[in-house]
Amino acid sequence: MLRSLCIVLLVSSLALLCGCTAGTVPSFNLKKLAKSDIDMVIDRHISETNRLAAQLMVKLYKRNPRELRKGPPGMTVAKRLKLLFNTPYTVNFNELNGAYGNRAIPLAFDPNFKGDRVFALMAGIAGMLHTAYNHQTEYFMFDDLDQQKIYHCARNLESIAWQLNSRRADNGELFILANSIDAQSGLSNFSFERLFGKMIAIQDVLAQIISDKNDRAINKVVHGVASTVLLPI
Incomplete structure (x- = not known):
């Protein structure tokens, strides 16, 4: 981030000098000068992933309102969204005993977890x-x-989606x-599965974009969907 800030400051200074010389004020976003086209594509993919994850959280609370009541007094879905997004x-929540990321997932399916x-x-x-x-x-x-x-995120999301539909x-x-x-009606609701599918697809595309940008291959490990073991992040 320090390198990014230095670049933005340098580019901003040069742009302002040019603007002053020409007697005009720049009207564009100076930060874009420090971004490549790929950087902007990455930003868009990550923004969409966060939006989908937040949407997933809201939907899960609608299906499981009892869980919200297990949280601290006065907790709301809006407050939960702010906490995570x-x-x-x-990155540290007392009610989860400091668990975050991969370490927090098992709590959701732990019979002894009361939160x-x-x-x-x-x-x-x-996380x-x-x-x-x-x-x-x-x-x-x-x-x-x-x-x-x-x-690894994509493969872990596959595992989490399976656990969500299977762990009892x-x-x-x-x-x-x-x-x-x-x-009774036979109507199905697979909207959660679709959300996971979108997030997984975005991670796979993003991983390939980064791989091409860095000229580094992805180690495509064998990882069964029906697994509770999460890959390291």
């Missing part, structure tokens, strides 16, 4: 994504992303409700 990102399972799941998903993106929301020419971490408590009920099929 407002910058600078919060908000939706929040544990989303602190895991959001995993934010970590892979170096906790940044904007990228410049000399910023570096690891395509392997982003590829001792009484046979799903820990967290998501996709459903109405027993």
